[in-house]
Amino acid sequence: MSTTTPTPQPGTTKEASPVFLENMDQLQTLFNQFDANKDGKISAAELGDVLKAMGSNYTEEELKRAMEDIDTDKDGFINLSEFSSLCRSSSDAVTAASELRDAFDLYDQDKNGLISASELHLVLNRLGMTCSVDDCVRMIRSVDSDRDGNVNFEEFKKMMSASMPSNDRI
Structure with a gap:
């Protein structure tokens, strides 16, 4: 059985991204699970719903701070690029x-x-x-x-x- 290691994205190494997000297809699939209304962006409400479904108890203030940290273009939503950066930040x-x-x-x-x-x-x-x-x-x-x-x-x-x-x- 042969295994192949995906080529890291420029500026990253395999160790620099979480084990479960090794390629863009996997990243897109995870993003789509958060994007409940399939509009191509994750709202604070969608992020909160997923966190609640996963058993997390975040306050509204913590959710707001998380959105402010992740939403680098300050449009009030998390786009795929911002989501990708978030996933890669767990290096x-x-x-x-x-x-x-x-x-x-x-x-x-x-x-x-x-x-x-x-x-x-x-x-x-x-x-x-x-x-x-x-x-x-x-x-x-x-x-x-x-x-x-x-x-x-x-x-x-x-x-x-x-x-x-x-x-x-x-």
Whole structure:
């Protein structure tokens, strides 16, 4: 099995971007998940909705400060370029690993170290992504190397660092 390493964008290294955002397709997919109304920009309300769905308890003031920090052109929205800069700003490998663990923990609702199809289904629906439990079973099967019907953290890391079609990513 051969693996290829994506070519880093100019001015960055592979270590300079989070493990799960190695190419523009992945970045666009993540951006689209935040952009609920599909208008090409993320509003403060959309950012707040996603953070709430992920279990974060941000105050309105914290959300406002985050938007001010991210929205460099000061138009009141986060565009793809600003979102890309935000994602790349997590350059520390420890931070990226911590963020990956946090993402895994978001899906691992019962905290047993595994993501089941029902957990995946629950979280994706909370994030506004409509899919069936059968769809989630297929997504898990595509990365379930030990064939236990779940995704463990090692499988999750491999999945998130691989270049996969966007509909196979958790």
